[in-house]
Amino acid sequence: MIELASNVLNFTFPDVHPEAELQINFQRTLRIPDDDHDYPLPPGLGTFPIQHVDDHAANVPSSWLQHGGVMLPMFQSEAMWLDFDSSWIEQNDVAYPFAIKVAAGKQCAISGEPWNEGVTGKPQNYMVAPEQPWLDGFVVDKGCVRQFVAMPLGSGYSAEEQITGAAQHGGLQVAVYPMKRNVFERRFPKVKRMKNMQSHDVCYSMPECCSAPDMGLAPGGRMKQEIYSDPYDVDDWDIEAGGRCFVHLCNSMTWQSLTGEVPPHPAPTAKVYNSSGLPWFDYYDDSMTAVGGSPILAKLKSVAQLSAEKKDAALPENESVTPGNLVLCRKGLKQGQVREGAI
Numbered sequence: 001m002i003e004l005a006s007n008v009l010n011f012t013f014p015d016v017h018p019e020a021e022l023q024i025n026f027q028r029t030l031r032i033p034d035d036d037h038d039y040p041l042p043p044g045l046g047t048f049p050i051q052h053v054d055d056h057a058a059n060v061p062s063s064w065l066q067h068g069g070v071m072l073p074m075f076q077s078e079a080m081w082l083d084f085d086s087s088w089i090e091q092n093d094v095a096y097p098f099a100i101k102v103a104a105g106k107q108c109a110i111s112g113e114p115w116n117e118g119v120t121g122k123p124q125n126y127m128v129a130p131e132q133p134w135l136d137g138f139v140v141d142k143g144c145v146r147q148f149v150a151m152p153l154g155s156g157y158s159a160e161e162q163i164t165g166a167a168q169h170g171g172l173q174v175a176v177y178p179m180k181r182n183v184f185e186r187r188f189p190k191v192k193r194m195k196n197m198q199s200h201d202v203c204y205s206m207p208e209c210c211s212a213p214d215m216g217l218a219p220g221g222r223m224k225q226e227i228y229s230d231p232y233d234v235d236d237w238d239i240e241a242g243g244r245c246f247v248h249l250c251n252s253m254t255w256q257s258l259t260g261e262v263p264p265h266p267a268p269t270a271k272v273y274n275s276s277g278l279p280w281f282d283y284y285d286d287s288m289t290a291v292g293g294s295p296i297l298a299k300l301k302s303v304a305q306l307s308a309e310k311k312d313a314a315l316p317e318n319e320s321v322t323p324g325n326l327v328l329c330r331k332g333l334k335q336g337q338v339r340e341g342a343i
Helices: 062-067 159-164 181-187 252-259 270-275 303-310
Strands: 002-005 008-012 021-029 070-074 079-086 098-104 127-129 137-141 144-152 172-178 215-224 243-251 280-285 326-331
Touching (some): 021 098, 021 172, 062 243, 070 252, 079 098, 079 127, 137 215, 215 243, 215 303, 243 252
Parallel strands (some): 070 243, 280 326
Antiparallel strands (some): 008 021, 021 079, 098 127, 098 172, 137 144, 144 215, 172 243
16 A cells, blocks of 8 residues: 655555555755766755645646656756665564665666566666665666756656657656565564663665646766665565555646645755755665666766757756765664774
8 A cells, every 4th residue: 555644655565564664755955966977965855745646636637647646846957866764673673675666757767678567687677675775866877876857848858758759758656565474574583682672773864947747857967876786586576565656746836836835945056055064975885786887877868968969058057066074874784883983
């Protein structure tokens, strides 16, 4: 079952496991410069407001009603990232594992292949939570993504249009598959605990207009981010129990006319953010192996590159910056282990 609560998508699978739950939220963020330099991870600036498409059936395009799902507002050239949070199963001392597929305009953001049902291992077209905490863009190289940047569907910038030559779908497509119950119990048997002892999951917190409402995601600036290989087996995922959701991206300039609500104020520019001394983030997990980049996605032109070819101004305020306040986040430490840093 999929529910929307407090701008978060909750995927629950009670028929698989009573505590199998994955939350996905869509984070507003600053757009990193699109200048072919590799930038660290930008912060989360709060979740996008999300509403049910069916609640606005009289105003949204008929194609949105056909797909169902939810919708959120994005300004032209605004950026986003996706945050994944899987439920902690106390008696097994582990977060429940999920396979997560993310596509933009029905083109996989990991492999670049067209959307299909289920998961494939070669090339890997999904991520695994909790090992993968978030996704910021299209996987163009090993350890590198191009940031998700919203552009009007039909303008030629979106990954969908560059790959297929058509502006048909737009938006984001998300599918979630829980680990099979018997596999979970075999891999993660229940543990005995001393009275009054508790386990806690490690959590890292990262602190123009057109009349058409449809937006697509285009590749923006380059960012350092590893997408990890599946540490389990492809057959471990319960494909029959999976849930999927179409996330429509609505042009923020038409959001108010559709919903009656004012969209969030645009995020600050990278230059303004960096000059304020606010943090950037570098996340790594020594215990995981990163997948290689997609040859399909590597061929995409970024918004800045296409804008230069088109001789338009699709990407304003694109000045390069040198991140000055870098926060290192490391996962993979054992419970109670102290991370050794600089003295």
